[in-house]
Amino acid sequence: MPPTYRILPVIENRSLGPYTYLRIEDPEMLLVARCGHFLMVGFSSSIDPFLPRPLSLFEVEENSFSILVKVRGRGSDLLSKTREGENLKILGPLGTPFNPPESGVLIAGGIGIAPLYYQSGWMKSGKLFYGTKKKEELILTREMEERDFTVKTITQENGGTVCDLVRMNKNDIEGEKIFICGPWDMIRALKEILGEFARNAFVYLERRMGCGLGGCKSCAVKTNSGYKLVCQEGPLFPLSEVRFD
Ligand SMILES: Cc1cc2nc3c(=O)[nH]c(=O)nc-3n(C[C@H](O)[C@H](O)[C@H](O)COP(=O)(O)OP(=O)(O)OC[C@H]3O[C@@H](n4cnc5c(N)ncnc54)[C@H](O)[C@@H]3O)c2cc1C
Numbered sequence: 001m002p003p004t005y006r007i008l009p010v011i012e013n014r015s016l017g018p019y020t021y022l023r024i025e026d027p028e029m030l031l032v033a034r035c036g037h038f039l040m041v042g043f044s045s046s047i048d049p050f051l052p053r054p055l056s057l058f059e060v061e062e063n064s065f066s067i068l069v070k071v072r073g074r075g076s077d078l079l080s081k082t083r084e085g086e087n088l089k090i091l092g093p094l095g096t097p098f099n100p101p102e103s104g105v106l107i108a109g110g111i112g113i114a115p116l117y118y119q120s121g122w123m124k125s126g127k128l129f130y131g132t133k134k135k136e137e138l139i140l141t142r143e144m145e146e147r148d149f150t151v152k153t154i155t156q157e158n159g160g161t162v163c164d165l166v167r168m169n170k171n172d173i174e175g176e177k178i179f180i181c182g183p184w185d186m187i188r189a190l191k192e193i194l195g196e197f198a199r200n201a202f203v204y205l206e207r208r209m210g211c212g213l214g215g216c217k218s219c220a221v222k223t224n225s226g227y228k229l230v231c232q233e234g235p236l237f238p239l240s241e242v243r244f245d
């Protein structure tokens with residue numbers, strides 16, 4: 001049976017760096033959520049915006065889960081203003097989950113930290129390369145170190161982009177499985193920079209999504225084996241499969 005929307009209450013809304021952290025009460029998510037899953041999140045009290053928005057799982061606890069929202073447009077702005085006690089419409093977990101390696105390299109640009117932080121909770125150790133525009137946008141570095149990740153950061157106002165960071169530390173990446181999440185241009189540039197290491201790289205893709213269930217085709221992405229739906233076969237894809245032309 002296809003999953004159905006559930007109406008669930010927000011129990012915490014706070015800032016985390018430049019983002020909004022929303023915790024939602026749900027005793028069921030822990031039983032079903034796996035690494036790589038995402039959610040469709042919509043508004044229960046309004047039909048505008050009509051369509052829900054795709055968001056990564058950020059943390060899953062015994063009686064709740066959380067998401068991290070970057071305000072981009074109207075939907076994410078409204079989400080960030082959801083108050084404790086208000087309900088959201090939640091569909092999921094969705095997508096194709098995967099078993100992450102015990103150790104590996106995570107490469108995050110900006111809000112791309114959200115699914116990678118969730119993934120790190122399924123791993124024993126690793127390395128995080130993390131870039132943002134400004135210093136105050138770097139979040140969770142201490143928590144990642146507590147999870148036995150070596151953390152290297154860079155900001156555009158002081159040094160360059162995460163692509164520069166990877167270029168400077170390419171020796172650290174050899175032989176490792178690599179997981180990437182960030183803007184499309186960053187992913188395209190990393191494919192070039194990683195060169196032969198791109199064979200071991202996987203990328204979380206972001207696409208506009210209408211349904212999250214394979215029905216609307218709005219999330220199609222071009223791959224070496226034709227168009228694929230990010231909501232069904234992703235969001236994680238082998239980097240070598242993704243076409244940028
Ligand atoms: C699987 C998946 C997981 C995601 N996880 C997160 C997350 O954890 N936290 C988070 O803040 N965002 C996440 N996103 C992106 C998030 O869905 C968009 O930021 C959101 O839908 C924008 O809605 P809006 O109404 O605010 O913006 P709109 O008004 O619809 O658009 C504003 C701007 O954002 C761009 N945009 C809109 N939708 C997307 C999208 N899906 N991906 C990239 N750019 C988009 C538009 O091109 C436009 O420039 C994820 C997307 C996917 C597909």
Ligand code: FES
Pocket residue numbers: 208209210211212213214215216217218219220229230231232
């Ligand atoms: S979001 Fe509708 S098919 Fe993927």
